[in-house]
Amino acid sequence: xxxxxxxxxxxxxTSVGIHGSIKQKEVGGGACVAVVVVIFN
Amino acid sequence: MIAGEALGAWLxxxxxxxxxxxxxxxxxxxxxxxxGLKRLRDGLEGRRHERAGAVLELAETFVETPGAIADVxxxxxxxxxxxxxFRPPFSVVTSExxxxxxxxxxxxxxxxxxxxxxxxxxxxxxxxxxxxxLTFTGRRSAFHFIAGGGATLSLWEAPRIGAxxxxxxxxxxxxxxxxxxxxxxxxxxxxxxxxxxxxxxxRDIVFVGAETPLEAGxxxxxxxxxxxxxxxxxxxxxxxxxxxxxxxxLRVMGRRDALPLFREMLGSEHFYARxxxxxxxxxxxxxxxxxxxxxxxxxxxxxxxxxxxxxxLTRLFAxxxxxxxx
Numbered sequence: 001x002x003x004x005x006x007x008x009x010x011x012x013x014t015s016v017g018i019h020g021s022i023k024q025k026e027v028g029g030g031a032c033v034a035v036v037v038v039i040f041n
Numbered sequence: 042m043i044a045g046e047a048l049g050a051w052l053x054x055x056x057x058x059x060x061x062x063x064x065x066x067x068x069x070x071x072x073x074x075x076x077g078l079k080r081l082r083d084g085l086e087g088r089r090h091e092r093a094g095a096v097l098e099l100a101e102t103f104v105e106t107p108g109a110i111a112d113v114x115x116x117x118x119x120x121x122x123x124x125x126x127f128r129p130p131f132s133v134v135t136s137e138x139x140x141x142x143x144x145x146x147x148x149x150x151x152x153x154x155x156x157x158x159x160x161x162x163x164x165x166x167x168x169x170x171x172x173x174x175l176t177f178t179g180r181r182s183a184f185h186f187i188a189g190g191g192a193t194l195s196l197w198e199a200p201r202i203g204a205x206x207x208x209x210x211x212x213x214x215x216x217x218x219x220x221x222x223x224x225x226x227x228x229x230x231x232x233x234x235x236x237x238x239x240x241x242x243x244r245d246i247v248f249v250g251a252e253t254p255l256e257a258g259x260x261x262x263x264x265x266x267x268x269x270x271x272x273x274x275x276x277x278x279x280x281x282x283x284x285x286x287x288x289x290x291l292r293v294m295g296r297r298d299a300l301p302l303f304r305e306m307l308g309s310e311h312f313y314a315r316x317x318x319x320x321x322x323x324x325x326x327x328x329x330x331x332x333x334x335x336x337x338x339x340x341x342x343x344x345x346x347x348x349x350x351x352x353x354l355t356r357l358f359a360x361x362x363x364x365x366x367x
Binding site: 001002003004005006008009010011012013014015016017018019020021022023024025026027 | 165173174175176206207208209238260263265266272273274275276277278279281282285286292312313316320321323324327328331345346348349352353356357
């Protein structure tokens with residue numbers, strides 16, 4: 001069977017980013033103080 | 042960095058650095074044995090942590106135990122007084138508007154003692170222009186405001202984030218009231234449907250925040266602050282995100298011996314993980330993936346996954362599209 005280029009396969013209409021990723025800055029709420037933000041040791 | 046005389050001496054003295062490290066380890070051990078934290082940890086290890094509500098109750102019991110938080114701070118302050126190079130033996134959690142210590146880092150619970158800066162909140166509010174988001178975290182959390190800082194929160198509601206979430210049907214978020222935060226106020230937030238924004242604060246806010254991944258929705262969802270419409274979504278499942286990256290790597294490496302792993306991941310509870318796995322699977326070995334693609338097009342519980350699978354069958358395998366009821 002022919003090799004398929006992954007870029008030719010459809011994406012879902014609802015695009016989902018990886019865990020912890022954001023598209024726009026938050027206005028200042030629960031996500032700002034959640035521990036998914038950057039953690040420094 | 043230009044080190045002062047005392048810091049310069051400490052940096053050049055390996056024994057002094059070792060003493061500081063020992064002090065940090067000793068304080069960490071003593072803190073772990075504090076009755077409040079030990080009860081919380083023991084509770085998390087028991088069966089009660091199978092439910093989000095039970096985990097958040099355990100956290101609240103800890104916060105409300107007289108002296109539980111104060112005992113932790115007392116040890117940290119005393120140790121810092123004895124050694125200026127002492128650092129608290131906790132991870133530091135920080136953002137533009139707050140900083141805190143991660144007191145408990147357990148798979149079922151993150152417990153943060155934090156402070157939100159009134160000045161930073163005011164600055165962030167002044168800068169609020171287009172392109173800002175309200176975020177619904179998808180997770181259950183409980184906040185206990187030790188010092189409310191005279192703050193006012195706005196509460197927000199959106200359609201519940203469930204397994205069948207789609208951007209198309211995400212609707213708009215809407216205001217759900219305002220809340221004045223008094224000292225000692227408790228606030229439970231089900232991030233699958235509710236969010237809050239700190240609108241203003243007269244003074245700094247001191248809080249304990251508990252968050253659990255148990256019973257989380259599949260996604261964290263952003264709505265645009267201006268239009269109230271859906272902007273973006275991200276996974277609430279860190280393991281799933283890491284697995285997706287590993288599958289991509291296996292595909293690039295041509296590792297057909299990993300096909301059983303791809304088949305297993307097609308059974309993910311998250312719709313986006315199932316489809317991304319299928320894309321990787323098809324690119325790695327289309328012949329092996331095809332039966333699963335047909336099955337997905339016919340029976341996946343998520344409409345967008347069925348639709349994408351059907352489109353793929355039509356475009357790349359010249360098969361008739363499978364009806365995809367919404």
